[in-house]
Amino acid sequence: MSRGRILLIGAYGQFGRRIAEALARDDVDLMLAGRDVGKAESLATQLRPQARAPVSPVQIDVEGDDLDARIAALMPDTVIHTAGPFQQRDYRVAEAAIAAGAHYIDLADGREFVAGIGRLDAQAKARGVRVVSGASSVPGLSAAVVDAHRSRFATLESIDTCIGPGNRTERGLATTRAILGYVGRPFPALIDGDRRPVHGWQSLRRMRIEGVGARWFARCDVPDLDVLPARYPGLRHCDFRAGLELRRMHFGLWLASWCVRAGLVRNLPRYAEPLLRLSEHWTDAGSDIGVMTVDLGGVDPDGQHLHLRWSIVAREGSGPHIPATATVVLARRWRQTPPSPGAGPCIDLFTLDDYLQALSHLPIETSTQALVSR
Numbered sequence: 001m002s003r004g005r006i007l008l009i010g011a012y013g014q015f016g017r018r019i020a021e022a023l024a025r026d027d028v029d030l031m032l033a034g035r036d037v038g039k040a041e042s043l044a045t046q047l048r049p050q051a052r053a054p055v056s057p058v059q060i061d062v063e064g065d066d067l068d069a070r071i072a073a074l075m076p077d078t079v080i081h082t083a084g085p086f087q088q089r090d091y092r093v094a095e096a097a098i099a100a101g102a103h104y105i106d107l108a109d110g111r112e113f114v115a116g117i118g119r120l121d122a123q124a125k126a127r128g129v130r131v132v133s134g135a136s137s138v139p140g141l142s143a144a145v146v147d148a149h150r151s152r153f154a155t156l157e158s159i160d161t162c163i164g165p166g167n168r169t170e171r172g173l174a175t176t177r178a179i180l181g182y183v184g185r186p187f188p189a190l191i192d193g194d195r196r197p198v199h200g201w202q203s204l205r206r207m208r209i210e211g212v213g214a215r216w217f218a219r220c221d222v223p224d225l226d227v228l229p230a231r232y233p234g235l236r237h238c239d240f241r242a243g244l245e246l247r248r249m250h251f252g253l254w255l256a257s258w259c260v261r262a263g264l265v266r267n268l269p270r271y272a273e274p275l276l277r278l279s280e281h282w283t284d285a286g287s288d289i290g291v292m293t294v295d296l297g298g299v300d301p302d303g304q305h306l307h308l309r310w311s312i313v314a315r316e317g318s319g320p321h322i323p324a325t326a327t328v329v330l331a332r333r334w335r336q337t338p339p340s341p342g343a344g345p346c347i348d349l350f351t352l353d354d355y356l357q358a359l360s361h362l363p364i365e366t367s368t369q370a371l372v373s374r
Contacts, residue, residue, distance in 0.1 A: 004335045005029045007076035007102070009060055009093065010083030012039040014172035015107055015136075018324040019080060022358075023331060024051040031074060033060040034083065062093050072100040078334060079104050080327055085178035086110035094120055094131050094343075103129050103334060105327050105346075107136045109178055111187070114139065114223035115230075120343040131343035132330060137163060137292060138240070139227045140326035140346040141355055145294045145310050146228065148352035149368070153306060158237035158297035159228055162207060164215045167245040167286025169319045171279065177272040179242070182221040183253060184260025184268070189225050193236040201257040205241055209291050210367070212313060216250050217241035218257075227345045237297070245286040249279060290319025307371045315363040325358050326350070 006023060010016040011032035023030055024047040032040040032047075032055065040057035047055050060070055062083055071079065071093075079097035086108035097104040098120065108114050117133035124131045134140055142161050150156060165171070182200035189198045201218040208214045220242045229235045244250040259265040293311045300306040314322060329350050333339075339349075356366065 004077045004331075005031070005075060006078045006080060006331060007031045007033055007058070007060075007071065007074055008080045008082070009033045009062060010081065012036070012043045013082055013174065014170055014320055015324045016080075016082040017043060018321050019082065019327050020047060020055075022324070022328045024055055026332065026335075027052045028331075028335070029053050030055045031058045031076065032056065033058040035059070035061050062089075067092060068096045068099055071096045071102070074100075076100065076102045078102055078331055080331065081106040081108075082327075084108065084110075084174040085181065086113045087178055087181050089113060091117070091120060094133075095123070098123050098127050098129055098131065101127055101129060103339065104131045105135045105330055106133050107323060107327060108133050109136060109138065109175075109222055111221050111223050111226060114345050115226040118344050124343040125341045128341045130334070130339035130341055132346050132349065133344075134223050134227070135326035135330055135346040136323040137326075138222050138224045140349075141292070141322065141352075142224055142294055143228065143231065143345075143347040144350060144352040144355055146232070146296065147348065149296055149308055149310065150232075152300060152308065152370075153296065153298040154301045154303070156232055156234060156296060156298040158239075158295070159224070159232070159235060160237070160239045160241075160295040160297075161224060161293065162205075162215075162217045162241045162243065162295075163292045164217060164243040164245060164290065165319050166289040166314075166317065167249075168283055168288040169290055169317050171276065173272060173276055176276045177269045179220070179253075180269040180272055180275070184257035184265075185221070187221040187225070189219075190229050190235060190238045199257065199261055201253050202261075203241075204254065207293070209293065209311060209313070212289055212291055215243050215245065215291065216247065217243035218250070218254060223345060227347060231347055246282060249282070288315065288317040288319075290314040290322070292322065309369045309371075310366065311369075312364060312366045315365075318362040318364055321359060321362055322364070325355060329354050329358050
């Protein structure tokens with residue numbers, strides 16, 4: 001197997017850094033890219049002692065006019081794009097990777113961005129490369145969970161996903177901006193058989209998770225709301241919620257959602273930086289335990305109603321490794337077996353076992369609970 005060349009854009013960000021740490025242990029030329037080459041060099045210096053191959057900093061601005069030429073000159077085999085938020089981005093990075101003859105992976109959580117990546121399918125096939133969007137917790141991991149348990153249902157009717165990071169876990173500005181972008185805003189979701197509008201960070205739900213305690217969750221606009229109903233057309237319900245561990249933060253954002261909905265606040269993302277700084281004053285509170293649950297509902301082969309809850313609990317601040325792992329799994333797999341060309345969301349590309357194996361060195365545990373009825 002020849003040594004690959006991977007260009008990691010947004011390498012020194014919250015998730016990019018974790019991807020870099022994992023891939024630096026592989027026999028691959030790793031190019032750490034971002035607007036601030038100084039930050040990229042600092043990360044490269046940290047990684048070189050453990051790296052098996054060259055690690056080099058690269059200056060790249062994804063909004064720059066010379067993006068195509070910059071990527072082509074670096075001659076990567078794979079481009080990994082982590083520089084969000086993706087909600088308002090176009091596909092220029094993916095198109096530049098295609099033009100350079102490189103595979104492409106991103107960690108996008110923007111619903112329209114991920115659901116629409118298929119428009120690059122013809123371009124990707126013409127160049128013989130693979131383009132994957134949403135290689136993260138959603139829809140990458142959530143779809144793998146559904147697929148792993150799909151055989152237990154004769155009819156799969158509902159999917160409910162919840163994600164809650166621990167308060168002491170590192171948080172990023174791009175993720176903060178992405179969340180604030182839909183707080184209080186309406187978006188469509190498949191709820192109890194009808195596709196109808198719901199609102200960001202509303203419809204509160206309290207859930208008790210074994211070994212963790214009670215957490216509050218609220219609705220979020222994520223790719224799963226389009227990708228999973230398209231993948232499983234028999235669904236009558238597909239919902240997603242996220243939660244902040246500290247109630248002062250969770251319910252503060254809930255109150256903000258009503259201000260947005262009432263028209264009192266028109267541009268909540270503009271306050272992302274001060275709100276992030278405010279949240280950092282409370283990092284000593286709460287825990288470092290992150291959680292994710294995927295609830296599946298439907299009818300089993302015996303005709304009985306079945307509700308199944310899959311959970312993953314990440315301790316000691318290991319939660320951010322979960323959304324970063326889909327990319328690592330794909331990048332490693334593609335070095336061994338070239339992927340089939342085309343473009344689409346991150347579904348049906350790896351198994352849940354593949355994902356969990358890549359996380360096995362971390363204090364992360366999973367469980368599955370099945371109930372006869374909801």
